[in-house]
Amino acid sequence: MGILSYAQNFEDVMLWRALRHIENGFYIDIGANDPVVDSVSLAFYEHGWRGVHVEPTPQYSDKLRSSRPDEHVEQVAIGMQSGSIIFYEIEGTGLSTVKREVAEQHRKDGFSFTETRVDVIPLSALLEQYDEHEIHWLKIDVEGLEKEVLESWADAPARPWILVIESTRPSLAEVNFQDWEDIVLKKGYIFAYFDGLNRFYVHESHENLLEAFGAPPNVFDQAVLSGTASNFLCKNVLGMRKQIESRAIKAEAAVIKAEARAKELENRIAEKEAYVQTLLGSTSWKITAPLRYTGEQIKRFKSKSIRNRIKIFVGKTAHYILRRPRLKRMALYILNRCPGLKARISRLTAGTIGMMLVPAQYVPTKLIQLTPRARHIYRDLKIAMEQNNKGND
Numbered sequence: 001m002g003i004l005s006y007a008q009n010f011e012d013v014m015l016w017r018a019l020r021h022i023e024n025g026f027y028i029d030i031g032a033n034d035p036v037v038d039s040v041s042l043a044f045y046e047h048g049w050r051g052v053h054v055e056p057t058p059q060y061s062d063k064l065r066s067s068r069p070d071e072h073v074e075q076v077a078i079g080m081q082s083g084s085i086i087f088y089e090i091e092g093t094g095l096s097t098v099k100r101e102v103a104e105q106h107r108k109d110g111f112s113f114t115e116t117r118v119d120v121i122p123l124s125a126l127l128e129q130y131d132e133h134e135i136h137w138l139k140i141d142v143e144g145l146e147k148e149v150l151e152s153w154a155d156a157p158a159r160p161w162i163l164v165i166e167s168t169r170p171s172l173a174e175v176n177f178q179d180w181e182d183i184v185l186k187k188g189y190i191f192a193y194f195d196g197l198n199r200f201y202v203h204e205s206h207e208n209l210l211e212a213f214g215a216p217p218n219v220f221d222q223a224v225l226s227g228t229a230s231n232f233l234c235k236n237v238l239g240m241r242k243q244i245e246s247r248a249i250k251a252e253a254a255v256i257k258a259e260a261r262a263k264e265l266e267n268r269i270a271e272k273e274a275y276v277q278t279l280l281g282s283t284s285w286k287i288t289a290p291l292r293y294t295g296e297q298i299k300r301f302k303s304k305s306i307r308n309r310i311k312i313f314v315g316k317t318a319h320y321i322l323r324r325p326r327l328k329r330m331a332l333y334i335l336n337r338c339p340g341l342k343a344r345i346s347r348l349t350a351g352t353i354g355m356m357l358v359p360a361q362y363v364p365t366k367l368i369q370l371t372p373r374a375r376h377i378y379r380d381l382k383i384a385m386e387q388n389n390k391g392n393d
Contacts, residue, residue, distance in 0.1 A: 002222025004046065008038040008229050009197045010217040011164055015137050016043060017221055018162060018202075018212035026133040027051035028126070028160070030078055030149065031141035033060050035067035037228050040139050040164070045071070052130060054078060056118040057089045057096050072130075077120045079148045087118045095170070097143040102170050109171075122152035135160035143170045147180040153187070161209065163189060163201040329387070 003016045019025060029041050032053035036042060041051060045068065052072040055061045061075040077085060077098060088103035089096045090113045097103055103113045127135075138160035140149055146165055163184060167177040177199055181191075189201035193213035202209045217223060321327045335342040 002224060003043040004226050005223045006036060006039045006042045006226045006228055009195050010223070011040045011139070011195070011198060012043040013217040013221050013223045014193065014195070014200065014213065015040070015162060015164065016223075018209045019136055022136055023048065025049045025136040026130075028054070028130070028135055028138045030054040030123075030139060031143070031166075032064060032073075033141075035060075035064045039228075049136075052126075054126065056087050056116070058116065059089070074121075074126065075118065077118050078123050078126065078142065078152060079120050079145060080122065080152045081120050081148075084117050084119050087116045088113045089116060095143060097145070097170065099144055102144055105170070122154065123149055124152060124154040124156035127153070127156040127158040131158060137162040137164060139164040141166045144176075146176070147183075150180050150183045153183070159188065159203050159205065161203055161206045162192075164198050165201070166197060167194065167199040168197055325387075 003012065003020075005013050007013070025044065027041055027044060027049060028051055032039070032041065032055045035053075041049075041053070044051075050071055052074060053061075053064045053068070054074045054076065055064055056075060056077045058075070061073055064071075064073045077087060079085070079098070085098050086100075087096060087098055088100065090103065090106045090111050095106065106113060135158060140146055140163070142149055143166075146167075150165075165177070165180075165184070167175050169176050173196075181199075184201055185191075188204045190204055190207065190210065191199065192202045192210050193200040195216065200213055202213070321331050
């Protein structure tokens with residue numbers, strides 16, 4: 001079973017992997033900050049866990065009380081110093097510290113800060129206050145005061161199962177765990193995992209939990225990003241998810257529009273088909289059928305392929321006649337008395353085969369000299385015409 005992750009660096013995912021078998025567990029979050037944004041505890045709270053929030057700033061303490069009325073909120077700082085101290089809250093960042101030099105560094109980075117006086121109690125006192133609970137995890141995020149907090153643990157017997165301690169200098173990737181790790185190790189803790197920001201430790205009495213820290217957060221954790229964390233990866237993943245969802249919505253709208261258009265075209269086609277069927281079944285269509293057939297035949301006759309066939313037919317007929325003297329004389333006799341027909345045959349055969357049926361005085365010399373075949377036909381035609389003239393005499 002996965003969780004909805006709210007933490008800045010997936011701390012809740014790693015803790016849940018190790019402790020998800022615990023029902024109604026208990027935690028202590030020192031430096032709790034916002035009840036939602038970057039919260040390590042919220043995922044556990046939603047699964048029935050309850051705990052203690054240590055948050056010295058009034059702003060976030062009030063928000064925690066309002067959001068988690070059934071949990072404990074301690075508006076104090078943890079440290080060796082007794083009484084009260086000046087607390088510096090970096091405006092607009094959610095960060096706070098008791099170190100003036102850290103606050104001044106944030107000022108150089110362009111942030112302002114406010115000063116608040118808060119009470120200080122040692123970690124031992126806090127642990128003794130809630131010693132009736134089995135503490136399953138304890139988180140320490142105090143902006144550079146980790147050593148002071150751990151030293152204030154002193155001889156308190158409580159041993160939370162897992163410790164999560166911020167291990168880099170404020171706003172830097174430079175690790176600082178060397179300053180305080182020996183305190184943790186002497187209390188029986190074993191280093192388990194470093195996530196680039198925090199170091200995780202498992203107490204030796206629960207050494208079996210170490211295997212949960214063998215890999216960073218991954219797909220098998222089945223965690224879902226809440227979108228409230230301030231880490232870069234979370235924001236980019238959620239941004240991509242929103243883009244994908246937006247594109248999916250647009251694609252779905254385009255599909256719906258295309259389907260509507262296709263349906264419209266289908267309706268139009270159906271209307272046209274119905275109109276055609278009505279027309280084909282009408283009396284006027286049946287009456288005009290012969291006229292349409294005649295028109296189609298005329299179009300076919302006028303086509304180039306029909307004219308070519310006619311030319312071939314006339315040409316072959318002319319060759320056939322010329323090879324037979326009696327038919328030749330008869331053809332010339334008829335054509336001499338039908339000048340119009342003679343001219344059409346000449347045009348139809350493009351002045352080649354038709355020349356053999358035209359009197360010599362009407363045939364241009366250039367056409368006769370086109371090819372040897374044309375000269376041969378012309379000679380035969382001339383002889384036939386001379387014989388015909390002698391017969392008439």
